[in-house]
Amino acid sequence: NAGVTQTPKFQVLKTGQSMTLQCAQDMNHEYMSWYRQDPGMGLRLIHYSVGAGITDQGEVPNGYNVSRSTTEDFPLRLLSAAPSQTSVYFCASRATYRVASPLHFGNGTRLTVT
Amino acid sequence: SQQGEEDPQALSIQEGENATMNCSYKTSINNLQWYRQNSGRGLVHLILIRSNEREKHSGRLRVTLDTSKKSSSLLITASRAADTASYFCATSDTGANSKLTFGKGITLSVRP
Numbered sequence: 001n002a003g004v005t006q007t008p009k010f011q012v013l014k015t016g017q018s019m020t021l022q023c024a025q026d027m028n029h030e031y032m033s034w035y036r037q038d039p040g041m042g043l044r045l046i047h048y049s050v051g052a053g054i055t056d057q058g059e060v061p062n063g064y065n066v067s068r069s070t071t072e073d074f075p076l077r078l079l080s081a082a083p084s085q086t087s088v089y090f091c092a093s094r095a096t097y098r099v100a101s102p103l104h105f106g107n108g109t110r111l112t113v114t
Numbered sequence: 115s116q117q118g119e120e121d122p123q124a125l126s127i128q129e130g131e132n133a134t135m136n137c138s139y140k141t142s143i144n145n146l147q148w149y150r151q152n153s154g155r156g157l158v159h160l161i162l163i164r165s166n167e168r169e170k171h172s173g174r175l176r177v178t179l180d181t182s183k184k185s186s187s188l189l190i191t192a193s194r195a196a197d198t199a200s201y202f203c204a205t206s207d208t209g210a211n212s213k214l215t216f217g218k219g220i221t222l223s224v225r226p
Contacts, residue, residue: 099206105156
């Protein structure tokens, strides 16, 4: 039982490049989300999904796209990378959309944009 | 926008001592959760306390919630070096589209 798997672990991009951060969970969770973690800022919600085919914006969605074609996968796309997107990105899932169930996190993708 | 704010920002204690961490928040909440993050890893859920609960225990963890003061505390008893980590409180508001909002975290160092 792998839980939440994120790939890659590390990535370096040049400004303007695009890429997709992968996230997969094997717990049949309804809810999936992406956070970014920056020093002194805590975790901020980028996008989330309450089920396959449904996505919505979080606190800091600009510059990112998501889709949820299956229950298991929730990729995060950076359309045109900017240095301000240098961060550690975490994918998290929980069993239901209800916030009373705990979030399960992946181990993160550390992204540097030069 | 940040909801929970942890205090202190950093805490250093000796193994065997108790560690107390506090979280304050601004608006009414549905529940409050505590998470731990070891260096280079994702967050791990520790405990959830609902707005109608005042205290909860899980192993060496004790969480209290005072909704009148809009604050919570996490107590780790008999700390171990393995408890060294960052600890985050996260709150969910009472709105229809409630989301979980994390604080900035507390860095706990437990000296052997």
